[in-house]
Structures are given as C-alpha cells and as structure tokens.
Amino acid sequence: MPDSPVIDVAGLSVTYGDFAAVRDLSFTVHRGELYALLGTNGAGKTSTLEVIEGHRKATSGTVRIFGASPQDRQAVRPRMGIMLQESGFSPDLTVEESVALIGSLSGRDDTVDRVLGVVGLTRKASTIVAQLSGGEKRRLDFATAVYGGPELVILDEPTTGLDIQSRDALWAAVDRLREAGSTVVLTTHYLEEAQERADRIGLMHEGRLHREGTVAELTRTLPSVITFGLPPGAPEPPTVGALNGAFHIETFQLQDDLHRLLAWAHDRGVELEKLQAGPTRLDDVFRALDAA
Numbered sequence: 001m002p003d004s005p006v007i008d009v010a011g012l013s014v015t016y017g018d019f020a021a022v023r024d025l026s027f028t029v030h031r032g033e034l035y036a037l038l039g040t041n042g043a044g045k046t047s048t049l050e051v052i053e054g055h056r057k058a059t060s061g062t063v064r065i066f067g068a069s070p071q072d073r074q075a076v077r078p079r080m081g082i083m084l085q086e087s088g089f090s091p092d093l094t095v096e097e098s099v100a101l102i103g104s105l106s107g108r109d110d111t112v113d114r115v116l117g118v119v120g121l122t123r124k125a126s127t128i129v130a131q132l133s134g135g136e137k138r139r140l141d142f143a144t145a146v147y148g149g150p151e152l153v154i155l156d157e158p159t160t161g162l163d164i165q166s167r168d169a170l171w172a173a174v175d176r177l178r179e180a181g182s183t184v185v186l187t188t189h190y191l192e193e194a195q196e197r198a199d200r201i202g203l204m205h206e207g208r209l210h211r212e213g214t215v216a217e218l219t220r221t222l223p224s225v226i227t228f229g230l231p232p233g234a235p236e237p238p239t240v241g242a243l244n245g246a247f248h249i250e251t252f253q254l255q256d257d258l259h260r261l262l263a264w265a266h267d268r269g270v271e272l273e274k275l276q277a278g279p280t281r282l283d284d285v286f287r288a289l290d291a292a
C-alpha cells in the first residue's frame with residue numbers, strides 16, 4: 001500500500017468576515033516526520049492548526065487527516081493528540097483527574113501514572129489545576145497530547161513559558177514518541193528548536209506558505225556571514241565589505257573564505273578581534289521575509 005500523507009492540506013483558505021487569514025495553503029506531512037509550521041505573528045498558523053484539529057471549518061479547500069475529514073471525530077480523535085496554545089481545563093479538577101478525563105475522551109489506552117511521569121507532574125497529581133504554575137499547566141497540556149502515544153501529535157507553541165529543564169524533558173518525550181513512529185506537527189517562535197528538530201519547515205507569511213523545505217534548503221539561498229575586527233595599524237584585509245566599524249563578509253563558501261581570511265591573518269601575524277563565523281540561521285530567513 002502506498003504511504004499516503006498523514007496530513008494533506010490542499011488549497012486551504014480561512015477567512016474571518018472579509019479578512020483572509022489563510023490563503024490557498026497547500027502542504028503535506030508524511031508518516032514519522034516532524035513538520036514545523038513557522039511564521040510571523042498573525043501569519044495564519046493557529047487558524048490552520050484549528051482546521052487540522054477539527055475545531056474550525058475551512059472556508060474553502062480540503063484538509064484530510066489519515067485520509068479522513070478532521071470533522072470525522074471517530075476516525076481521527078483516537079489517532080491525534082493535541083496540545084493547544086491555551087487549554088480549557090476545569091480549574092477545580094486535580095491534575096490526575098484532568099489527565100484521566102482527557103485520556104478517556106481520547107479513546108487511547110494508557111495510565112495516568114505513566115503520563116504524569118513522562119511530563120514530570122507525578123508530585124502534583126493531587127494538586128488542583130488552579131494552583132499550578134504557568135509552566136506546570138503547559139506540562140499538563142502536553143500530558144493530554146501524549147496520552148496513549150498517538151500516531152499524530154500537534155504541538156502549538158509547546159515550550160512557551162517552560163524553563164530549560166522542562167523544555168529538555170518535553171523534547172525528550174517527543175523524541176520517544178518519534179522513535180515509536182509518531183508524526184509531529186509543531187509551531188514555535190523559538191526558531192532554534194525548529195532548526196534543530198524539524199525534518200521540514202513550512203514558513204507562513206500573511207496567510208500563505210512562503211517557503212517550504214528542510215533547514216538546509218531554506219538557508220541555502222542566503223549567504224553565511226563572517227565578522228571580525230582588526231587591531232589599529234593592521235594591513236588591509238582581503239576583499240571584504242566593511243560594516244559598522246567591523247568587517248563583514250557575506251559568502252556562500254563559508255569554509256573556503258574563512259580559511260583564506262585565517263591564512264591571511266596568520267601570514268601577517270594579525271590577531272583578528274571578535275571573530276565570528278556561522279552558517280545562515282533560520283532567523284536570517286525570517287528576517288528576509290520582511291524584505292519579500
């Protein structure tokens with residue numbers, strides 16, 4: 001049997017009144033992939049996820065999850081775990097009651113103890129939701145998404161408000177889900193998280209899928225940058241452009257140009273100051289969006 005996409009979005013538009021928040025959006029997510037849907041504020045990511053989650057109807061276009069309509073709860077819900085940006089837990093339920101409730105609604109098999117262990121909330125099992133810290137609430141949101149190890153996990157800004165230990169724990173849990181074969185869709189404003197983990201990235205801007213590809217594909221079109229300063233009286237460096245008092249080289253051959261610069265400095269006994277060299281980052285691709 002051919003491996004059909006887990007998520008298939010085709011020509012999706014979402015409008016609010018006469019404002020088009022999502023415009024003719026198409027992308028697919030394949031089994032086992034971690035797909036990061038990134039974008040500027042208001043780009044339409046949450047609106048898109050809401051359609052995928054079955055919480056909002058498309059204005060036009062189609063969305064299929066495991067080949068079914070997102071509105072087909074019976075077909076989709078047991079296979080999809082969702083971590084929303086804001087949860088709707090009842091404040092007077094305890095942590096374990098909340099997980100048990102969402103777990104039973106999911107239709108997946110699991111135990112509350114296991115899930116609380118995964119998200120590090122075991123010691124808070126009897127605490128009511130109203131008394132959780134912001135980060136603990138986020139972990140509770142995550143618990144409901146990973147209950148029963150769903151085949152598809154949607155994570156909408158999962159690490160916002162989490163300390164570094166909680167972030168590491170969350171990504172370790174995501175890694176375990178992926179090892180078990182789960183597909184993950186992620187939105188985040190922490191670009192380094194997407195840069196490190198995403199198999200592919202869809203970059204949304206003003207309702208459209210502006211760019212799509214692996215991190216390498218997205219960054220390849222922008223040059224890498226080398227910056228450095230020179231001590232007073234140093235000779236003229238090899239062909240570079242000067243910027244803000246420091247020297248600034250934009251290059252598509254980072255290794256070659258860096259080698260040439262270092263050899264030049266070494267031959268003349270020049271100590272380069274504040275030398276920095278790095279590949280193009282996703283941040284740069286984002287900054288270039290404004291110029292698009």
Ligand SMILES: Nc1ncnc2c1ncn2[C@@H]1O[C@H](COP(=O)(O)OP(=O)(O)OP(=O)(O)O)[C@@H](O)[C@H]1O
Binds near residue numbers: 042043
């Ligand atoms: N219920 C609504 N009614 C009217 N406009 C809305 C509604 N929900 C979202 N919008 C608008 O649609 C656009 C897309 O919003 P959406 O929340 O999908 O973007 P986003 O990419 O998730 O943004 P962010 O990164 O800021 O969370 C925004 O301009 C927003 O103001």
